[in-house]
Amino acid sequence: MLRVDLGNISPECVGPNGVAWTSSLTSYAQRLEAARDEILTRKSDPGAFLGWIDLPEDTETLRQVRRYREAQPWVEDLVVLGIGGSALGAQAVGAALGKGPVRLHFVDNVEPEPVLELLRSLNPEKTLVNVISKSGTTAETMAAFLVFRRWLERAENWQQHVVVTTDPSRGILRPYAAAEGLTAFDIPPSVGGRFSVLSPVGTLPLAFAGVDLENLLAGARKANEQARSEAARNLPAQTALVHHLFAQKGLNIVVLMPYSTRLRYLPDWFVQLHDESLGKLYNREGKEVRTGTTAVRAIGTTDQHAQVQLFREGPHDKLVVFVRLENPSEDLEIPAVKGLEGLDYLFGRTFFELLTAEAKATAHALAKAHQPNYTLLLERLDAYHLGWLLQHLMWQTAYLGELWNINAFDQPGVELGKEYTYALMGRKGYEKLAEELRAEGVG
Secondary structure, three states: OOEEEEOOOOOOHHHHHHHHHHHHHHHHHHHHHHHHHHHHOOOHHHOOOOHHHHHHOOHHHHHHHHHHHHHOOOOOOOOOOOOOHHHHHHHHHHHHHHHOEEEEEEEEOOOOOHHHHHHHHHOOHHEEEEOOOOOOOOOHHHHHHHHHHHHHHHOHHHHHHHHEEOOOOOOOOHHHHHOOOHHHHHHOOOHHHHHHOOOOOHHHHHOOOOHHHHHHHHHHHHHHHHHHHOOHHHHHHHHOOOOOOOEEHOOOOEEEEEEOOHOOOHHHHHHHHHHHHOOOEEOOOOOOEOOOOOEEEEEHHHHHHOOOOHHHHHHEEEEEEEEEEOOOOOOOOOOOOOOHHOOOOOOOEEEEHHHHHHHHHHHHHHHHHOOOEEEEOOOOOOHHHHHHHHHHHHHHHHHHHHHHHOOOOHHHHHHHHHHHHHOOOOOOHHHHHHHHHHHHHOO
């Protein structure tokens, strides 16, 4: 089960026993349910980029992914060439649930030294390269592919060592894959990158990592069920409302802080999902609004010793969201050691008890300082509950887009930087822009 504990979202929003929160939810119920209906109505329009809602139901693609994985027993290392939404979701889930024996490697930057180090460490005969780009023009991804493509020539029949994940009909990778006889999987046109973790963008590498994909999608279906409910039972709508209420009060930073090393990449995935979806200059009517709150990553318990001082005593401009497990998959007892009786409060307790105490203590200490926070509680860390959480956060993002009257599924602010990169690298068609950049002293 995924539960939400809203007990610490502060007196400014919630009164004793949650009375003020109940009142807020009641007053917003009609608006939240209208937002739900609007999302579901637009889902049939491919241009609305709401295809991620249906991904948990796509069992046929899942079967194709599993058949491909089973046909490649020789793979020892899988290199994912992708950036942003093409890598962060699989990286988060793989770190949390991956069981091997295939090792996952993510090339999501073009810093030369780490790429060279990876190339020198791998055996091309035992390596599969998964190049992921919807358009096939992502500069970082395609630069890496050109390098790995040449490197794979050392292997016999290099085409068996490359699998492509791209648009089913558009872009340059699809015809290239067909010409070279490469296996290719589809990124649905109606699914944007940061919402694509449950498509082959995520499920293909996760199949090689040994993740239970059936339960990952089953958990996501549970989130879909909740997100279609009335406001009183709709957890994504409720957490979106919390974010909305505090954004109205000027809290413009959202901290996602899982108390789990295995979930260490979850905040990285969430940062892109949240920031790229909700940081918008214009609303749906074209009016300048500059919406958005800034997502920040933190990990418990590590960042109790790095960031919580600021969270508690710094500016009250943050909403802190904890992610905590209710049960461990394994635990470790802390032994008693003679001569260290000053630590006897730890003797006989367990690591999970200490981790839970740390999380509860931090949340309460922030609440005492009037720093609002709430906790997402997972019954345990497995594929079902992580799939539920990922889909919950995607729905939360969609609901916030509706509350703020913006398009949460485009990213116009990213495109100009891409065009500048193309111009600086000499791509055809960008000569005029290159001249403008040189005149501005860039280049």
